[in-house]
Amino acid sequence: MSHTQPSDTLLVSTRKGLFTVKRDGGGWDVAAVDFLGDNVTLTLTDPRDGRHYAALDHGHFGVKLHRSLAGGGFEEIATPTYPEKPEGHEELDMWGRPLPWSTVRVWALAAGGADEPGTLWCGTLPGGLFKSTDHGASWQLVRSLWDHPLRQKWGGGGADLPGLHSICVDPRNARRLAIAVSTGGVWASEDGGDSWTLRGGGMRAEYMPPEQADDPIAQDVHCLVRCREAPERMWVQHHNGIFVSSDEGTSFTEIDKAGPSTFGFAVAVHPREPDTAWFVPEIKDEKRIPKDGRLVVTRTRDGGRSFDVLTEGLPQRHAYDVVYRHALALDDSGERLAIGSTTGGLWVSEDQGDRWSCVSHTLPPVYAVRFA
Amino acid sequence: MVRVVFTQNIQRHVALPETEVAGGTVREVLEAVFADSPSARSYVLDDQGALRKHMTVFVDGTMVRDRTTLAEPVGPASTVHVFQALSGG
Numbered sequence: 001m002s003h004t005q006p007s008d009t010l011l012v013s014t015r016k017g018l019f020t021v022k023r024d025g026g027g028w029d030v031a032a033v034d035f036l037g038d039n040v041t042l043t044l045t046d047p048r049d050g051r052h053y054a055a056l057d058h059g060h061f062g063v064k065l066h067r068s069l070a071g072g073g074f075e076e077i078a079t080p081t082y083p084e085k086p087e088g089h090e091e092l093d094m095w096g097r098p099l100p101w102s103t104v105r106v107w108a109l110a111a112g113g114a115d116e117p118g119t120l121w122c123g124t125l126p127g128g129l130f131k132s133t134d135h136g137a138s139w140q141l142v143r144s145l146w147d148h149p150l151r152q153k154w155g156g157g158g159a160d161l162p163g164l165h166s167i168c169v170d171p172r173n174a175r176r177l178a179i180a181v182s183t184g185g186v187w188a189s190e191d192g193g194d195s196w197t198l199r200g201g202g203m204r205a206e207y208m209p210p211e212q213a214d215d216p217i218a219q220d221v222h223c224l225v226r227c228r229e230a231p232e233r234m235w236v237q238h239h240n241g242i243f244v245s246s247d248e249g250t251s252f253t254e255i256d257k258a259g260p261s262t263f264g265f266a267v268a269v270h271p272r273e274p275d276t277a278w279f280v281p282e283i284k285d286e287k288r289i290p291k292d293g294r295l296v297v298t299r300t301r302d303g304g305r306s307f308d309v310l311t312e313g314l315p316q317r318h319a320y321d322v323v324y325r326h327a328l329a330l331d332d333s334g335e336r337l338a339i340g341s342t343t344g345g346l347w348v349s350e351d352q353g354d355r356w357s358c359v360s361h362t363l364p365p366v367y368a369v370r371f372a
Numbered sequence: 373m374v375r376v377v378f379t380q381n382i383q384r385h386v387a388l389p390e391t392e393v394a395g396g397t398v399r400e401v402l403e404a405v406f407a408d409s410p411s412a413r414s415y416v417l418d419d420q421g422a423l424r425k426h427m428t429v430f431v432d433g434t435m436v437r438d439r440t441t442l443a444e445p446v447g448p449a450s451t452v453h454v455f456q457a458l459s460g461g
Contacts, residue, residue, distance in 0.1 A: 058415070059422065060424060060457070061416075063387060076411070081414070082419040082420070084421075101420055
């Protein structure tokens with residue numbers, strides 16, 4: 001499967017269904033709707049075989065995973081399930097309540113390496129990482145991370161419970177993994193997940209007492225991405241700003257200026273140009289709305305030294321769209337971008353963000369956007 | 373036999389028509405249903421086998437309070453309703 005042809009298909013996960021949006025004659029439009037009325041929180045398209053995976057949250061009935069069928073439609077597959085809590089095991093969350101050993105949300109889905117057909121990774125709330133080697137027919141909790149003594153220091157961030165939202169598989173060697181947790185920092189494995197090391201030096205947490213602000217375990221990473229062709233380069237959108245690493249997440253440098261704000265949830269990095277990355281800024285944490293009601297995307301092409309503020313085609317008056325961590329997408333060509341918002345807006349750019357076109361502003365709240 | 377009735381809303385995910393099963397506790401009754409409909413389990417119970425947060429079970433009209441062990445007794449002619457709580461939204 002080529003990684004250089006621009007993608008013509010978007011999967012848009014919303015509060016009320018999965019919308020497949022396709023490019024047709026130069027324009028983009030909704031071509032299909034699956035799970036209409038249901039809460040779809042995330043999708044993955046497996047680049048090795050083209051299969052789509054969709055995470056659903058049925059509320060009362062819990063989280064479920066579905067996989068696309070060759071003839072169209074989806075079938076329910078196994079959901080990552082936590083093992084039975086050991087007899088007498090006591091573990092409280094940061095609120096003093098028993099930590100549920102139960103999948104509360106699927107917050108990350110990633111395909112394994114090109115040489116590992118069928119291997120998938122899934123990150124969840126309350127923080128468990130799961131692995132499947134059979135296309136999602138079964139899942140195993142990665143005990144080496146779950147049982148790591150520092151894991152119990154993970155806390156709530158984007159939700160009351162810790163959440164594992166970013167999984168980056170090293171394209172050079174699929175046994176090298178990086179993950180990020182809100183809150184719990186950046187972690188890496190060099191051995192396919194058998195052992196884990198806390199990384200993420202250089203980030204800072206204003207919500208902690210000053211002497212703990214630099215503690216890597218305390219960092220509320222909102223999103224972690226890794227450059228495909230220069231995997232030593234990682235970008236982080238963090239609760240307290242933007243950070244960039246050139247040593248695979250061991251150390252980060254803060255970017256203190258990026259257009260209207262360095263606060264946001266999402267980040268995308270160009271697959272071949274490690275210095276090129278995109279963000280969607282919001283007024284920082286206590287407000288979480290676009291500054292001055294203007295929805296913008298910021299782009300750096302020089303590793304964060306300077307940023308373009310991209311506005312053409314985006315609403316610049318009374319826009320209160322928030323773009324969540326999985327709702328900024330970049331295709332494998334590095335040319336096409338898409339953003340989906342909490343107020344049901346969906347925009348696509350075919351020129352790295354210079355110009356945007358609105359696909360819809362009446363979708364249900366958008367949780368995730370992915371090119372397929 | 374215990375009569376078991378599931379919320380209508382679960383039917384579009386898992387077909388669970390009204391049924392009659394044997395069982396002396398809430399868990400035994402539910403397990404008897406899941407024996408015939410294994411895919412229903414994860415819709416009703418969480419990963420640890422407790423009742424999902426916003427699900428409710430009534431035995432002869434009385435809401436079950438023991439949501440973890442589900443050990444409350446069920447009579448041989450009881451009716452068990454498995455419903456959604458309004459609190460789930």
